[in-house]
Amino acid sequence: MTSRFIKLASLSAALVVVALVSGFALWSRSPANLGAANSEDATQLLRHWQAGEVVVLVRHTERCDRSSNPCFGPADGITQVGNDAAIAVGQGFNRLGMAHADVLSSPVTRTAQTSHAMFGKDATAQDWLATCGKTLRNDVVAHKRAHQNLVLVTHSGCISDFEAQTGYPHAATSEYGSSLFVHIDVNGQLKILGIVKADDWNALLQDSSVQ
Numbered sequence: 001m002t003s004r005f006i007k008l009a010s011l012s013a014a015l016v017v018v019a020l021v022s023g024f025a026l027w028s029r030s031p032a033n034l035g036a037a038n039s040e041d042a043t044q045l046l047r048h049w050q051a052g053e054v055v056v057l058v059r060h061t062e063r064c065d066r067s068s069n070p071c072f073g074p075a076d077g078i079t080q081v082g083n084d085a086a087i088a089v090g091q092g093f094n095r096l097g098m099a100h101a102d103v104l105s106s107p108v109t110r111t112a113q114t115s116h117a118m119f120g121k122d123a124t125a126q127d128w129l130a131t132c133g134k135t136l137r138n139d140v141v142a143h144k145r146a147h148q149n150l151v152l153v154t155h156s157g158c159i160s161d162f163e164a165q166t167g168y169p170h171a172a173t174s175e176y177g178s179s180l181f182v183h184i185d186v187n188g189q190l191k192i193l194g195i196v197k198a199d200d201w202n203a204l205l206q207d208s209s210v211q
Contacts (some may be wrong), residue, residue, distance in 0.1 A: 029057065030171040031163070031180065031192045032131040035200025042204055045193055048183045052100050052147035054193075055140055056093075057159050060106075061085045061198070072144040077109040083117045083178045085198050090118030092201030101149040106130040108155070115153040116179075123153060132158035137165040141188045166190055 014147040017175040034041060048054050061082030069079040078086070093101075098119070105123035108130050113157065115123040119135040128139045129152055136158060144150045156174045163180070177198030183191045196204050 029168060031168055032193070032194035033200070034181065034196045035203045036193035041088075041194065045181055045204075046096070048193070049096055049149060053147050053183055053185065055115075055144055055150045055152065055182045055184055057088050057162055057182070058089065058114070058151060058153045059156050059159055059174045059176060060091070060110045060153060060167050061110075061117075061177045063110050063176075072113060074109055077113045078117075082110075082176065083113065086114045086117035089177050089179070089198055089201065090120075092205065093118065093195070095201075095205055100147065101151055102143075102145060103151045103153070104129060104143065105153040106155060106158070111153045111155065118153070129154045129158060132161045132163075134159045134165075137190070140182075141184065141190070144188075146186070163192070166192055168192065 032041070034045065037138050039075055045054070060078060060084065062069065062079045063082070064075055067079050069081045072078050072080045072083040081189075103115060103119055103123040104126045105111050106129035107125035107127060111129070112122065112125065126143075128136070133155070140150075140152065140162065158172065159174045159180055163169070168180070174195070175197055179196045181193040181196065183193055185191075
């Protein structure tokens with residue numbers, strides 16, 4: 001009886017461990033890192049981009065009120081380091097091609113500065129990119145024009161809202177300047193392609209036909 005009890009206890013403990021490990025894996029699940037992806041993933045992203053079927057949610061770069069680095073401008077904006085990082089991210093987008101892309105931004109100073117540094121001009125400000133919430137997924141789809149890519153410069157909380165509404169409720173918080181790429185088909189169906197971190201653009205583009 002004692003031996004049987006020990007076996008049952010061991011089995012129960014093993015099942016608990018498996019459940020905890022599985023639960024942790026699901027809890028920490030995040031979109032793929034496209035900077036570390038294979039060339040097939042990069043080629044797929046490029047194909048969707050050329051067809052105007054992509055939405056990208058970009059987190060603003062380093063904010064001044066949470067850094068010891070010098071501010072680029074107002075204290076509620078980004079740092080000089082953040083401005084330089086945004087310029088580099090914009091260069092990545094320009095290598096993809098921006099001829100068929102719309103750019104919208106949250107009206108908050110740090111997002112407006114980030115989008116301006118990325119593309120050299122002010123983006124159209126949209127309040128819903130600051131408030132976000134439960135309607136964000138539908139708002140994104142509603143603002144996506146056919147055969148036009150859409151770049152949205154927004155906030156980490158908004159990106160988390162979007163991820164939660166598209167199958168990633170426990171994704172890691174987006175980093176400064178990171179870009180979440182999403183494919184939207186003609187029927188408005190969404191599929192998250194993955195994330196490109198601010199420093200990973202060269203790794204992504206060298207795996208595609210973009211030079």
